[in-house]
Every structure is written in structure tokens, then in C-alpha cells.
Amino acid sequence: MKLIVFAGTPGSGKTSLIRYVIQELKPDFKLFFAKFDCLRTNDEKNIAEKYGIPTVKKLAGELCPDHYTALELPKIIQENQDKDIILIETAGLCLRCSPYVNEGLGINVLDITSGHPNRYGPILTDADIVAISKGDLISQAEREIFRYNILEVNQGCNIVEVNGLTGEGAVDIAKYIKNAVDMDGKKLTLKHSMPSAICGYCYGNKIINDKAVHARYLKGKELKSLVPNLNCGKCGFKSCNEFIRAVLDNKIKKEKCPFIKIK
Amino acid sequence: MSKKIKKITIFSGINKFGKKENFNKIEIKSGETIAVVGPTGAGKSQFLYDLERLAQADTKSKRKILLNDKIPDKEWKIDPKKKLIASLAQSMNFLTDLPVEDFLKLHIQARGKVANQNLIKEVIDEANQITGEPINLEMNLLDLSGGQSRALMISDLANISISPIILIDEIENAGIKKEQAIKILVEEGKIVLIATHDPSLALNTDKRIVINNGGVVKIIKTTLKERGIAHYLNWIENSTLEVREEIRQGKRIKDIKLFCEKI
Numbered sequence: 029m030k031l032i033v034f035a036g037t038p039g040s041g042k043t044s045l046i047r048y049v050i051q052e053l054k055p056d057f058k059l060f061f062a063k064f065d066c067l068r069t070n071d072e073k074n075i076a077e078k079y080g081i082p083t084v085k086k087l088a089g090e091l092c093p094d095h096y097t098a099l100e101l102p103k104i105i106q107e108n109q110d111k112d113i114i115l116i117e118t119a120g121l122c123l124r125c126s127p128y129v130n131e132g133l134g135i136n137v138l139d140i141t142s143g144h145p146n147r148y149g150p151i152l153t154d155a156d157i158v159a160i161s162k163g164d165l166i167s168q169a170e171r172e173i174f175r176y177n178i179l180e181v182n183q184g185c186n187i188v189e190v191n192g193l194t195g196e197g198a199v200d201i202a203k204y205i206k207n208a209v210d211m212d213g214k215k216l217t218l219k220h221s222m223p224s225a226i227c228g229y230c231y232g233n234k235i236i237n238d239k240a241v242h243a244r245y246l247k248g249k250e251l252k253s254l255v256p257n258l259n260c261g262k263c264g265f266k267s268c269n270e271f272i273r274a275v276l277d278n279k280i281k282k283e284k285c286p287f288i289k290i291k
Numbered sequence: 292m293s294k295k296i297k298k299i300t301i302f303s304g305i306n307k308f309g310k311k312e313n314f315n316k317i318e319i320k321s322g323e324t325i326a327v328v329g330p331t332g333a334g335k336s337q338f339l340y341d342l343e344r345l346a347q348a349d350t351k352s353k354r355k356i357l358l359n360d361k362i363p364d365k366e367w368k369i370d371p372k373k374k375l376i377a378s379l380a381q382s383m384n385f386l387t388d389l390p391v392e393d394f395l396k397l398h399i400q401a402r403g404k405v406a407n408q409n410l411i412k413e414v415i416d417e418a419n420q421i422t423g424e425p426i427n428l429e430m431n432l433l434d435l436s437g438g439q440s441r442a443l444m445i446s447d448l449a450n451i452s453i454s455p456i457i458l459i460d461e462i463e464n465a466g467i468k469k470e471q472a473i474k475i476l477v478e479e480g481k482i483v484l485i486a487t488h489d490p491s492l493a494l495n496t497d498k499r500i501v502i503n504n505g506g507v508v509k510i511i512k513t514t515l516k517e518r519g520i521a522h523y524l525n526w527i528e529n530s531t532l533e534v535r536e537e538i539r540q541g542k543r544i545k546d547i548k549l550f551c552e553k554i
Binding site for chain 1: 336337340344349350374377378379380381382383384385386387394397398400401402440444447448451452
């Protein structure tokens with residue numbers, strides 16, 4: 029089974045590209061499509077009707093949509109063991125997270141009119157494939173400069189120019205998907221860690237400039253620089269971030285981390 | 292740096308109804324200009340797209356493209372520095388907020404070359420032969436008119452992109468001297484393909500490929516008489532352009548030339 033994650037800002041053309049990619053893959057593979065969004069979407073229904081493949085809608089609601097995607101992935105995989113390829117479309121709101129996994133293929137759909145590529149974080153820098161959309165709106169020269177700028181921030185990626193209106197580039201994306209590694213039985217790991225949740229606002233605090241929230245953030249930031257970020261588990265927690273939160277909540281002493289003790 | 296392309300060979304594919312196209316192979320030689328004509332939606336853009344991605348029976352049309360009688364290397368498609376094919380699309384704009392000079396420097400750099408003043412000057416000079424409204428190096432790209440933008444893109448294609456094959460999807464209604472534009476592109480010994488509805492462009496070529504229902508139905512060699520007609524049509528358009536410029540400059544229009552001086 030192959031796991032393909034499409035990420036990209038809203039309106040960049042993810043869904044249009046996925047439609048054409050499904051057309052390319054459908055004759056030879058058993059597909060499943062999961063659409064993640066925040067509040068509402070109908071794409072999963074439209075795609076199911078048009079292409080006759082099973083789909084599901086996942087709405088993150090109050091949760092950060094990329095975190096929610098990571099939370100739901102194992103369940104989707106578990107329920108679709110008979111499929112060849114699982115296509116995931118993320119909500120695409122955050123440049124910071126982007127739930128690409130090491131065991132699958134990460135595709136960033138990048139709107140060429142959306143500014144310099146160096147402003148994007150992991151959503152672009154950790155992508156295996158960058159699908160540039162809307163290239164027909166700007167000059168050849170700017171397209172070439174754009175490619176060059178992408179390679180400056182993500183040297184290892186493959187770049188494909190796509191067009192969500194005509195389906196241009198979908199054949200190439202489908203080829204990369206066919207050649208992607210199988211994830212069968214492997215444990216899924218995120219390519220890039222999600223934010224640390226060390227700031228009080230992550231916990232729902234609404235008062236801005238509240239001293240306690242700020243103090244917690246500063247302390248959390250300091251701890252983040254002290255821990256090894258190896259998620260070794262020696263402190264009894266699964267990840268360094270969980271450990272930091274426990275320290276901030278006064279549930280455990282920071283010296284419980286063997287690396288902090290040494291220092 | 293550009294690879295020497297002496298010949299493109301296109302092997303026939305199928306039309307929208309799955310029927311074989313009305314030819315076995317089309318050969319286009321370096322220095323030739325070809326028009327791609329046919330009703331809206333007939334498949335002109337698909338024909339150019341097959342060329343752009345150097346199709347190997349892997350697109351809708353199942354056409355196959357050879358360069359110099361060989362299957363093209365994959366890297367020619369992917370690496371912008373080795374890009375063989377440059378294209379001008381229908382609705383292109385500049386989006387970069389930079390003076391013309393800085394922008395050209397960036398593009399030269401993206402093409403893996405060292406920017407020099409002579410090359411930049413040449414780009415501007417040739418662009419100014421195509422547009423009636425002169426461009427200078429200090430102008431901001433975003434302030435250029437439609438005609439100036441087009442002219443700069445074309446001159447950039449001819450002088451900086453130096454890809455041996457150029458695809459143009461509609462060039463009309465742009466306020467530029469089209470005949471001059473094509474001349475600048477072809478002068479460099481390139482292969483130029485233009486999808487167009489414009490009679491003066493379509494007749495000012497070596498051949499025209501007629502497309503309908505997704506397939507090539509005819510290949511017509513341009514006669515000397517047709518070329519003369521093209522020249523006449525162009526003369527009319529250029530005088531329209533002159534009048535347009537005079538109106539812009541607040542002049543009164545006293546008279547209009549009725550006959551072309553030279554055919």
C-alpha cells in the first residue's frame with residue numbers, strides 16, 4: 029500500500045490536480061481518497077460520484093487540521109487494508125506543519141502566484157514532489173526563476189508543472205505515485221515535528237499578554253533548547269514535547285531528563 | 292548552452308473518438324515556423340502540451356515525440372538550465388515587483404549564467420522593436436503595459452531562455468508588432484510553433500497543422516501567395532497600432548493609409 033499526502037494552501041489547486049491523478053491511476057489501482065478540512069467540504073462526495081471510488085470526509089473542527097490528519101491516518105490505513113493507494117488531501121492552512129510521513133510520498137501543490145518560495149516552511153521544504161500550479165498565468169522567465177528558488181530551499185525535490193484546468197502534469201504526478209515506496213507494515217513517522225504546544229495559547233487561553241502565559245512560553249522555550257529532541261523515552265514520556273509540557277505543569281522535575289541532568 | 296535540435300518528429304496518436312490521426316509522422320526542422328490551427332476546443336493546446344512534455348504515448352493523444360530521431364533524455368524536461376522548450380501562454384502577466392533590470396539579472400542567474408550588461412541591453416533593444424511604447428531598465432515590471440510585458444517576454448525568450456524550441460499559445464490582441472516578434476524568435480534558428488486563430492500569424496509560417504476533434508486532420512504548406520496575404524494583413528495591423536499610439540499621445544488623427552506600400 030502506498031500513502032500519498034497532498035498539502036498546499038487553500039485555492040492552490042490540490043483538489044483539481046487530485047481529480048486528474050485519480051483518472052490516471054484508477055484503471056490500474058484500488059484507490060481510497062480522504063479529504064481533510066476545517067469546517068466544511070463536499071469534495072469527497074463529488075469525487076466519489078464522479079470517479080466511483082470510496083472516499084471519506086474528515087473535519088478538524090476545533091483541532092489544528094494537520095494535527096488532526098496525523099491523528100486520523102492510522103485509522104484510515106487500518107480500514108483500507110485492501111487498497112493499493114491512499115490519497116490524502118490536507119486542509120492546507122498551515123505552512124508550519126504539513127503531515128508528510130517518511131513512509132509515504134509528500135506532494136506540495138504550490139501556487140506560482142503566491143509569493144517567494146523562501147517564505148514557506150516544512151510544507152515545501154519537506155515535500156518529495158513540488159507541483160507548481162497556475163504557471164500559465166505568468167511569464168516563462170518568472171516560471172524559471174520560481175523553479176530556481178524552490179530548488180534553493182528544497183534541493184532534493186522533483187518539480188512538476190501542473191494545471192488544474194487542463195490536467196497538465198497529472199501524468200507525471202501519477203508516475204511518481206506508481207514508483208513511490210510501499211508502506212506495508214511500517215510504523216508511520218512524521219517528517220517534521222508538529223509545534224511543541226509549550227505556549228499557553230495552544231491550551232486555549234484567550235487573554236493576550238497575560239503574564240502567566242508568557243512566562244510559560246519562555247520557560248517552555250528554554251526547556252526546548254535543553255532537551256535533546258531525540259524522543260528517547262528515558263524520562264518516561266514518548267516525546268520531548270510531552271516531557272516539556274509535564275515539567276511546565278509541575279508534574280515532573282526537569283532533571284528527570286538524563287540530558288538536562290548532565291548539563 | 293542550448294542543445295542543437297535539428298529535427299522534431301511527431302508520430303501520430305488518436306483523436307477524441309479513439310481514431311488514428313490523419314498522418315504517420317510530422318517532421319519539423321530547425322528554423323521552421325509552424326502554425327497550429329483549428330476551432331476552439333479542437334485540441335491545439337493539447338498538441339503543444341504533447342511537445343512541451345515530450346510525450347511518449349503517455350498522454351491523452353498517445354502521440355510520440357522524437358528529437359533528432361531519438362527518444363529525448365528525461366533531464367531535458369526537468370532541469371530548467373537544460374530546458375529545451377520555452378512557452379508563451381495565453382494569459383501571462385508579470386507578478387514580480389522589481390525593476391526590469393534586476394528582474395532580467397535574476398532570470399539570467401536562474402538560467403545558470405553570469406549577468407552582463409550587453410545581454411540585458413540586447414533584451415531591452417529587441418523588446419523595443421516589438422512594442423510601440425519603449426521600455427527602459429528602471430521601469431517596474433508591474434507598471435508595464437500589456438504590450439510592453441509581451442514584448443519583454445518574447446525578447447527574454449529569444450535572448451535569455453535560448454531554448455531551441457518555442458511554443459506559443461495565442462499571441463494576438465497584445466498591442467505588439469507580431470511579425471517582428473516572430474522574426475526575432477526565428478532568427479536564432481529556433482523551431483517555433485504557434486497555436487493561433489490570427490490569420491496574419493497563421494499564414495506567416497512554413498506550414499500549418501490543422502486540428503479537429505483532438506486529432507491532426509491536415510498539414511498545409513504555406514504558398515507564396517498566402518505569405519503575401521499575411522504580409523498585407525500585418526501591414527494593416529501595424530498601421531492600426533500606429534494610430535493607436537497617436538491617440539494615446541493625444542494627437543489628432545487626420546488620415547489613414549489605404550494601400551500597403553510593398554508586398
